[in-house]
Amino acid sequence: xxxxxxxxxxxxxxxxxxxxxxxxxxxxxxxxxxxxxxxxxxxxxxxxxxxxxxxxxxxxxxxxxxxxxxxxxxxxxxxxxxxxxxxxxxxxxxxxxxxxxxxxxxxxxxxxxxxxxxxxxxxxxxxxxxxxxxxxxxxxxxxxxxxxxxxxxxxxxxxxxxxxxxxxxxxxxxxxxxxxxxxxxxxxxxxxxxxxxxxxxxxxxxxxxxxxxxxxxxxxxxxxxxxxxxxxxxxxxxxxxxxxxxxxxxxxxxxxxxxxxxxxxxxxxxxxxxxxxxxxxxxxxxxxxxxxxxxxxxxxxxxxxxxxxxxxxxxxxxxxxxxxxxxxxxxxxxxxxxx
Ligand SMILES: [Zn+2]
Ligand SMILES: [Zn+2]
Numbered sequence: 001x002x003x004x005x006x007x008x009x010x011x012x013x014x015x016x017x018x019x020x021x022x023x024x025x026x027x028x029x030x031x032x033x034x035x036x037x038x039x040x041x042x043x044x045x046x047x048x049x050x051x052x053x054x055x056x057x058x059x060x061x062x063x064x065x066x067x068x069x070x071x072x073x074x075x076x077x078x079x080x081x082x083x084x085x086x087x088x089x090x091x092x093x094x095x096x097x098x099x100x101x102x103x104x105x106x107x108x109x110x111x112x113x114x115x116x117x118x119x120x121x122x123x124x125x126x127x128x129x130x131x132x133x134x135x136x137x138x139x140x141x142x143x144x145x146x147x148x149x150x151x152x153x154x155x156x157x158x159x160x161x162x163x164x165x166x167x168x169x170x171x172x173x174x175x176x177x178x179x180x181x182x183x184x185x186x187x188x189x190x191x192x193x194x195x196x197x198x199x200x201x202x203x204x205x206x207x208x209x210x211x212x213x214x215x216x217x218x219x220x221x222x223x224x225x226x227x228x229x230x231x232x233x234x235x236x237x238x239x240x241x242x243x244x245x246x247x248x249x250x251x252x253x254x255x256x257x258x259x260x261x262x263x264x265x266x267x268x269x270x271x272x273x274x275x276x277x278x279x280x281x282x283x284x285x286x287x288x289x290x291x292x293x294x295x296x297x298x299x300x301x302x303x304x305x306x307x308x309x310x311x312x313x314x315x316x317x318x319x320x321x322x323x324x325x326x327x328x329x330x331x332x333x334x335x336x337x338x339x
Pocket of ligand 2: 091092093094095096097098111112113114115
């Protein structure tokens with residue numbers, strides 16, 4: 001099969017011929033139609049996050065496609081099923097974390113002693129075929145085409161989980177910091193739920209886009225957010241914790257700040273003027289928060305409440321897609337076609 005291989009740390013991705021995988025017990029083989037490019041894929045391949053110990057290195061955790069073969073013992077998925085493959089496919093089931101009996105989430109991937117993670121511990125979805133555990137697949141709604149569905153497997157899942165984790169209540173105001181792959185969906189999810197939604201972005205060019213996505217107001221930073229009346233919820237979707245710290249200035253008393261993005265280098269700091277204690281702010285971590293929330297995120301897109309905006313690339317252009325992601329030029333998710 002053809003796969004987008006990262007030859008070594010920091011090298012450009014290359015479309016190469018590699019062995020087609022076969023599904024083992026409890027696994028399915030998925031013919032990948034499309035796979036989104038997440039910032040984490042770029043960081044993994046650049047060594048900003050630990051370079052995957054795979055041979056060959058194939059990243060990608062936004063793969064969607066069709067089940068073409070079910071391994072021994074598989075009954076929940078059948079050939080012909082349209083599925084997405086999740087970032088965390090499964091856990092060891094035996095370690096101290098697993099014994100706590102928690103649902104399969106991004107947290108499982110970061111805590112289990114031997115997690116099965118797409119494109120991290122096992123080959124990912126930037127290929128014509130990917131093998132996944134049944135627990136790492138989710139049925140796709142019929143209404144969603146593959147290119148629209150792909151970004152929901154990580155970016156959409158992250159955005160919706162963050163909004164859920166904020167416990168946003170009726171009449172509260174929701175601010176979304178960062179307008180990239182996750183942020184452009186977070187704005188739409190918040191708006192779809194009826195929240196007055198504020199986009200926080202320094203990019204002048206994205207301000208008009210933010211309004212089209214449903215933001216009632218667009219501000220540049222936390223100071224402007226405060227001047228506009230502040231927000232009860234701040235969803236941090238970008239990759240800068242420094243920007244997140246600055247945006248604390250715009251969070252109302254009793255507000256919640258949800259850290260849903262990864263800043264691999266910067267630190268999130270709370271300054272004395274932020275009055276986190278006196279304002280009784282809550283800083284909440286959030287990741288992919290469970291299959292039920294992924295199902296909800298997919299359903300909202302299937303019902304037309306949320307639509308990922310994608311730029312599609314043919315598989316031969318995968319290196320260009322990654323470059324565009326790295327330069328923050330994509331509006332708003334790069335999706336590579338593999339079928
Ligand atoms: Zn991701
Ligand atoms: Zn475990």
